[in-house]
Amino acid sequence: MHLSLSTLALASVLVAPPPAEELIDQETIARIKMEGFQRSQVMDVLFQLTDVHGPRLHGSENYDKAALWSRDRLREWGLDSAELESWPSPVPGWSLAAFSIELLDPSYQRLIGYPMAWTPGTDGVVEGVPVLVSVASPADFEAHRGKLQGEIVLNGKAEPPGDGGAEPERLAPEEIERLRSAIDPGKPRDYWDEDAEWKKEKAKELKIPRFFREEGAKAVLQPSSRGRGVLRVMSPGTFGAAESAPTFVLAREHFNRLARLVDKGLRPRLRLSSTAAFHDDAMGRNVIAEIAGTDPSLKDEVVLVGGHFDSWHSGTGATDNAAGSAVMMEAMRILEAIGAKPRRTIAIGLWGGEEQGYWGSRHHVETHYANLETMALKPAHGRLAAYYNLDNGTGKIRGIYLQGNEAARPIFEKLLEPFAYLGASTLTTENTSGTDHLLFDAAGLPGFQFLQDPIEYESLTHHTNLDVFDQVREEDLKQAAVIVASVAYLTAMRDEKLPRKPLPGARKKP
Numbered sequence: 001m002h003l004s005l006s007t008l009a010l011a012s013v014l015v016a017p018p019p020a021e022e023l024i025d026q027e028t029i030a031r032i033k034m035e036g037f038q039r040s041q042v043m044d045v046l047f048q049l050t051d052v053h054g055p056r057l058h059g060s061e062n063y064d065k066a067a068l069w070s071r072d073r074l075r076e077w078g079l080d081s082a083e084l085e086s087w088p089s090p091v092p093g094w095s096l097a098a099f100s101i102e103l104l105d106p107s108y109q110r111l112i113g114y115p116m117a118w119t120p121g122t123d124g125v126v127e128g129v130p131v132l133v134s135v136a137s138p139a140d141f142e143a144h145r146g147k148l149q150g151e152i153v154l155n156g157k158a159e160p161p162g163d164g165g166a167e168p169e170r171l172a173p174e175e176i177e178r179l180r181s182a183i184d185p186g187k188p189r190d191y192w193d194e195d196a197e198w199k200k201e202k203a204k205e206l207k208i209p210r211f212f213r214e215e216g217a218k219a220v221l222q223p224s225s226r227g228r229g230v231l232r233v234m235s236p237g238t239f240g241a242a243e244s245a246p247t248f249v250l251a252r253e254h255f256n257r258l259a260r261l262v263d264k265g266l267r268p269r270l271r272l273s274s275t276a277a278f279h280d281d282a283m284g285r286n287v288i289a290e291i292a293g294t295d296p297s298l299k300d301e302v303v304l305v306g307g308h309f310d311s312w313h314s315g316t317g318a319t320d321n322a323a324g325s326a327v328m329m330e331a332m333r334i335l336e337a338i339g340a341k342p343r344r345t346i347a348i349g350l351w352g353g354e355e356q357g358y359w360g361s362r363h364h365v366e367t368h369y370a371n372l373e374t375m376a377l378k379p380a381h382g383r384l385a386a387y388y389n390l391d392n393g394t395g396k397i398r399g400i401y402l403q404g405n406e407a408a409r410p411i412f413e414k415l416l417e418p419f420a421y422l423g424a425s426t427l428t429t430e431n432t433s434g435t436d437h438l439l440f441d442a443a444g445l446p447g448f449q450f451l452q453d454p455i456e457y458e459s460l461t462h463h464t465n466l467d468v469f470d471q472v473r474e475e476d477l478k479q480a481a482v483i484v485a486s487v488a489y490l491t492a493m494r495d496e497k498l499p500r501k502p503l504p505g506a507r508k509k510p
Contacts, residue, residue, distance in 0.1 A: 022414035025493065029418050029486050031338045036482035039337075042330040043474050045073070046322055050469045054316030056309060057117060058353045059093030059282035063310060067285045070309070070329065070350060074289040077333045079348075082289035087363040091239035091356065093282030094118045096313065099274035101221075101248060103258070106266060112251035113221065114314040114465060117235040119209075119247040121276040126218050126246075129269055130154045132262040138207050149216035152270055153245075155208075158256040158263075161227030170453045171398055171426075179428035179451070185404035186430055191358075191372075191442035192507065194433045198357070202237050209236035209244035217245040219272050223255035231465040233314040234355070241278050248272070249314075286360045287350040291335055293492065295343035302345045302380075303492045304387045305331060305484055308354030308361070308436055315467030319457055323472050324390035325350050330477070331485035342492035344385055351436050354391075361436035370443040373507045385497040387447040388488060389437035393461065395453030396476035397483045399426030403441050403448060407499035415490050419483050426451055444503040450480070 049056070053066035067084055074082040094117055103109040104127070130152040133144050171179075188194040212220050225232045229251045238244045250258075261268040287309060293299030307324030311317020332348050340346075353359030366372060369381045390397075397419075400412050409427055416425050432449050440447030453476070461467040491498065 022411060022490075023493070024414060024418060024490065026418070028338070028340065028489060032334055032485050032489070033482055035334045035337050036330070036485060037478055040330065040478050040481070041333060042326050042477045042481050045326040045329050046318065046469060046472060046477070048073075049322040049326060050316035050318045054311065054318070054322065055313045056311045056317050056322075057094065057313045058284065058310045058356055058359070059089050059091065059279065060095055060313075063352065064285065067287050067309065067350075067352070070287045070325070071289070074287070074329065074332065074348070078336050079289040079332060080292050085286040085288050085364065087284045087286075087360070089282040089284045089353070090359060091118070091282070093279035095277050095279065097275040097277070099248075100272065101250070102271045103268060104271055105269040106261070109254075111254045112229055112231065113248045113254070114231050114233045115274045115276065116233060116247045116249060117313055118239045118278075119236060119244045119276065120241045121274045122219060122246045122272055124273065126152065126272045127269065128152045128218070129267045130221065130258060130262060132259055135208055135211065137204060138211075141211055145215065147215075148212065151217055152272065153212060153217045153220045154222075154255065154258055154262065155212075155220055156223045156255060156259070158259040159223065159252060161252050161256075169455050170395075176398070176426050179399075179430060180426050182428050182430045184429070188431060188433050190431075190504075191438040194438065205237045209238050209247065212245045213243060219246045219248065221248045221250050221255065221258075223252045224249050226460075226464060227252050229253065230460065231314055232463050233465065234312055234463055246272070246274055248274070284352045284360055284363065286352055286364055288347065289332065290345050290347035291332065291340065291342060293343055293345040294341045298343045299345060301383045301385050301497060302347050303342070303385045303488050304347045304349055305488050306349035306351060306361075306387065306436065307390045308352070309350035310352050310355055310360075311467070312355060312463050314465040315461070316469065318468050318472050319393040319455075319461045320463065320467055321354075321391045323394045323477060327390050327477055327480045327484060330481035331488060334481060334485045335489060340489055342489055344492040346488050346492050354436055358436055358439055361439045365439045365443050369440075369445060372439070372442055375444070375504060375506045381443070381445070384440075384445050385494075386491050387437060387440040387445060388484060389435055389447065389449045390452075390480065390484065391435040391449065392452040393455055393457030394472040394476055395455045395457065396422070396473075396479045397424045397450045397452055399424055399428065399451040401432040401449045401451055402427060402429045403431050403437070403501075404429055405446060405499065405501050408446065408448075411498065415487050416483075418486065422479055422483070424479070424483055442504065444500060446498040446500050450484070452480075
């Protein structure tokens with residue numbers, strides 16, 4: 001009997017062997033659990049990154065000290081090739097030596113506030129009665145032009161402090177189900193989507209600090225976007241000494257008191273000072289180390305784990321992102337401590353300059369894997385098996401964002417099976433943004449962010465003065481470190497790299 005070509009093709013599909021079963025090395029996973037749960041060092045690392053070496057603002061002396069300490073600790077644990085990967089900083093460094101914000105009249109009060117990064121100091125003590133303005137966009141400039149020379153400016157409106165309520169500490173069952181059943185990755189679709197929106201918003205924001213500088217304001221005070229005395233402090237988006245006036249974020253309640261006094265014509269008197277410096281010789285630095293692979297045919301391939309290492313400056317950068325950095329370091333320590341012999345190399349990358357636009361991870365991706373504009377590939381592009389990122393606070397891992405990479409779903413279902421009892425079994429096709437895995441994804445590499453419980457990340461600690469050691473949960477970090485170590489190890493032991501989405505094309509110039 002003769003079969004048609006179409007029939008033969010159908011028959012070959014029908015008899016094709018099923019995909020290889022994911023092999024889970026339960027013995028090694030048990031050893032990882034014992035080391036990570038019973039002999040953890042994750043909180044010792046966190047202490048060093050926060051209480052000792054925090055905050056870790058990009059380009060600062062503290063950042064460099066923390067990076068050197070981490071490199072040396074990775075070496076002490078026995079990891080290979082522990083080094084600092086340096087790159088020229090696009091902006092100068094910035095340091096803050098001292099500051100004070102005081103209300104002198106109608107009664108004395110030391111005000112709760114903090115200088116914004118990359119704003120100049122006050123050049124001595126500044127005293128005066130503030131003027132109240134509301135400049136939220138360039139449309140508001142004309143109403144105040146020519147009126148702010150030599151003034152202390154209160155920029156904003158009195159707003160209620162809010163109820164101080166936090167997000168649920170754990171992901172609710174209904175949110176888990178929503179994530180699990182999602183079928184559309186959603187927006188932002190990729191790094192470029194996020195970058196375009198970010199640049200659009202920044203272009204508007206940059207005009208405001210420059211306006212106050214051009215108008216000759218002595219200092220600018222603005223209310224925190226958080227209430228209950230919580231300060232959310234970053235930079236105004238400018239990075240030069242001549243691009244903004246000395247700028248402070250005040251506790252919303254203290255800003256409101258000043259605004260009411262000014263509004264009632266009672267002329268409160270302030271005394272301000274800040275001593276800040278810019279450093280033109282700043283360098284960016286990533287922390288890199290590895291556990292060498294052992295399989296002659298696979299050892300040049302890499303499973304990379306990481307997260308950003310830098311922080312903002314009013315806290316010590318505990319949940320953002322010393323927690324993620326400490327977890328990744330602890331995962332590497334665990335694997336080294338149990339004598340793991342992965343087939344592929346397992347490496348760690350802790351990235352600088354994430355808060356300013358993913359500078360460290362972009363440098364690493366473009367140095368080793370691909371030019372993100374032209375998509376010209378480097379030789380190592382084909383050798384990255386996977387990149388795993390952690391950067392959403394202190395919450396335990398609940399699963400993985402697939403970034404639309406549905407081919408990876410059945411693999412992760414098996415890799416996470418040993419941790420279902422710890423609540424880490426949720427896979428969602430949804431994209432998540434705001435962190436370094438986007439740069440790997442943009443290069444056509446399998447880059448993933450772990451899904452975490454929010455705890456109080458967005459409501460309390462993210463970029464605030466309360467982002468400190470005390471807000472981190474030890475049991476959650478232990479759980480995360482064990483899962484990262486296990487997933488990285490299992491990925492390194494697979495016969496194949498993780499599947500990839502279609503390679504992006506070259507960027508079209510706007």
